Amino acid sequence: xxxxxxxxxxxxRSARESVDLGAVMLRRHARPIxxxxxxxxxxxxxxxxxxxQWLGKPWPSLLFLWWLKxxxxxxxxxxxxxxxxxxxxxxxxxxRGALAWGMKGLxxxxxxRRFDPRRCVVQPIVYLEGLDRGERARRWRVFGRGVEGPxxxxxxxxxxxxxxxxxxxxxxxPMFVPAELWESYWFNAGFLRAMPHWLSxxxxxxxxxxMSVAEPLCTTGGFALYLGRRTELExxxxxLAFRRLRTRLLATATTALLATATTAILLIATCFAxxxxxxxxTPRVAKPDAVKVSIDAAFPAPNPGADQRMxxxxxxxxxxxxxxxxxxxxxxxxxxxxxxxxxxxxxxKPVVQGAFAGAGMVLKGLLLALLLAAVAWLAWFxxxxxxxxxxxxxxxxxxxxxxVQETAVAVAVPKxxxxxxxxxxxxxxxxxxxALLYRGTVERMATRLDEPVSPxxxxxxxxxxARRLDDDDAGRRxxxxxxxxxxxxxxxxxxxxxxxxxxxxxxxxxRA
Numbered sequence: 001x002x003x004x005x006x007x008x009x010x011x012x013r014s015a016r017e018s019v020d021l022g023a024v025m026l027r028r029h030a031r032p033i034x035x036x037x038x039x040x041x042x043x044x045x046x047x048x049x050x051x052x053q054w055l056g057k058p059w060p061s062l063l064f065l066w067w068l069k070x071x072x073x074x075x076x077x078x079x080x081x082x083x084x085x086x087x088x089x090x091x092x093x094x095x096r097g098a099l100a101w102g103m104k105g106l107x108x109x110x111x112x113r114r115f116d117p118r119r120c121v122v123q124p125i126v127y128l129e130g131l132d133r134g135e136r137a138r139r140w141r142v143f144g145r146g147v148e149g150p151x152x153x154x155x156x157x158x159x160x161x162x163x164x165x166x167x168x169x170x171x172x173x174p175m176f177v178p179a180e181l182w183e184s185y186w187f188n189a190g191f192l193r194a195m196p197h198w199l200s201x202x203x204x205x206x207x208x209x210x211m212s213v214a215e216p217l218c219t220t221g222g223f224a225l226y227l228g229r230r231t232e233l234e235x236x237x238x239x240l241a242f243r244r245l246r247t248r249l250l251a252t253a254t255t256a257l258l259a260t261a262t263t264a265i266l267l268i269a270t271c272f273a274x275x276x277x278x279x280x281x282t283p284r285v286a287k288p289d290a291v292k293v294s295i296d297a298a299f300p301a302p303n304p305g306a307d308q309r310m311x312x313x314x315x316x317x318x319x320x321x322x323x324x325x326x327x328x329x330x331x332x333x334x335x336x337x338x339x340x341x342x343x344x345x346x347x348x349k350p351v352v353q354g355a356f357a358g359a360g361m362v363l364k365g366l367l368l369a370l371l372l373a374a375v376a377w378l379a380w381f382x383x384x385x386x387x388x389x390x391x392x393x394x395x396x397x398x399x400x401x402x403x404v405q406e407t408a409v410a411v412a413v414p415k416x417x418x419x420x421x422x423x424x425x426x427x428x429x430x431x432x433x434x435a436l437l438y439r440g441t442v443e444r445m446a447t448r449l450d451e452p453v454s455p456x457x458x459x460x461x462x463x464x465x466a467r468r469l470d471d472d473d474a475g476r477r478x479x480x481x482x483x484x485x486x487x488x489x490x491x492x493x494x495x496x497x498x499x500x501x502x503x504x505x506x507x508x509x510x511r512a
Contacts, residue, residue, distance in 0.1 A: 032094050162214035
């Protein structure tokens with residue numbers, strides 16, 4: 001595989017990034033993919049419609065189209081696998097390439113492995129690597145550890161996307177169908193079993209269109225996960241970086257060799273042309289020739305199979321139980337297993353519209369009971385949380401004022417409030433002392449800023465005013481006092497005596 005011709009950036013990607021890369025490849029090569037897809041699948045759509053016309057039931061036709069998805073998925077896989085190496089085929093080449101694969105891997109995907117959710121990431125190994133069954137199983141033990149979960153999730157997501165697209169197109173029809181005809185098929189359990197042609201044919205076409213959008217997206221996303229896993233295991237990005245480095249060194253070495261040869265020729269000519277006084281007496285000493293090293297000899301191209309040590313290391317790695325090898329498992333099974341009894345098959349009964357009347361009444365009663373319980377709980381919570389002043393005047397009078405209320409009392413702060421703060425702090429009234437200190441600080445800041453004190457001002461307004469003071473030291477002291485008051489008022493965290501002395505040691509405190 002000539003990875004130097006790859007047209008995408010080789011780097012370690014997460015599963016989501018790889019799926020996004022697959023969606024980008026689908027958009028870039030949408031014309032050949034969807035042209036070949038519709039040309040190859042439209043005959044099978046005609047066969048599905050003919051099957052519905054013959055049987056009078058739509059579900060065999062839907063199952064027929066769903067079963068053939070692995071056959072159609074080879075078309076987008078062939079296109080993106082060639083387009084990655086800058087050989088994007090047209091729709092004719094895509095059809096010829098998918099037909100050239102023949103029945104390779106198809107019987108397994110159509111029979112025993114049809115329900116395998118990892119198909120989108122296993123298909124590239126089957127169709128692109130050319131391994132036999134045993135080698136493919138050993139490779140999947142190592143390869144599947146990084147893409148098994150993302151591949152399964154991608155398949156399930158694309159399946160849900162396919163159903164959403166099909167139902168979106170199908171549910172557009174009831175807008176043009178009389179309500180009595182549409183309801184009769186639901187209540188008589190005739191949906192998907194006995195439907196008129198004007199309703200079953202659009203259902204088949206809607207599923208076909210949803211499948212035509214979701215399946216190529218799933219296939220290209222799985223191929224991108226395959227590329228990401230191979231880059232992680234085989235270090236394609238590192239290999240490609242070394243190849244680019246070798247090409248750059250070859251180009252640089254050619255220029256360097258030419259410059260070196262020219263310089264050597266000039267030096268030799270200068271030595272022969274120059275004459276010295278003792279040239280005849282001094283014997284010539286033969287100098288050894290310079291060692292000639294070519295870039296190809298320094299960076300030889302890798303020869304597959306020539307390094308026996310690499311083969312030995314690979315054999316040891318494959319023999320590791322965690323990466324390959326064989327494992328024997330023992331388990332106990334009953335010698336005479338019990339045969340489960342066949343369940344009694346009860347005939348299907350038609351669904352009657354009135355059969356749901358009792359269940360509807362029960363659900364309605366439960367919802368009404370829940371609503372009454374919620375209203376009663378809200379009333380109890382309101383009475384408990386906000387007691388009435390008329391019914392409980394004593395409780396209202398004895399309620400402790402909050403931190404905001406006790407700082408908003410419109411009482412003038414005396415000029416020498418620092419001494420009062422000190423007395424309150426020493427007597428044990430720490431909360432009252434800090435409240436007085438906070439109110440005094442707010443008034444002193446208002447005096448300096450020449451602004452009135454707002455009765456609804458908060459601690460945030462006080463901090464904003466402190467930052468507007470022209471004295472940085474005074475602003476920092478005011479902010480510290482406000483923060484100390486907040487810790488005490490809202491978290492009951494009071495300062496120590498030393499910290500309180502620091503707060504009372506300067507502006508804005510003025511002792512009488």
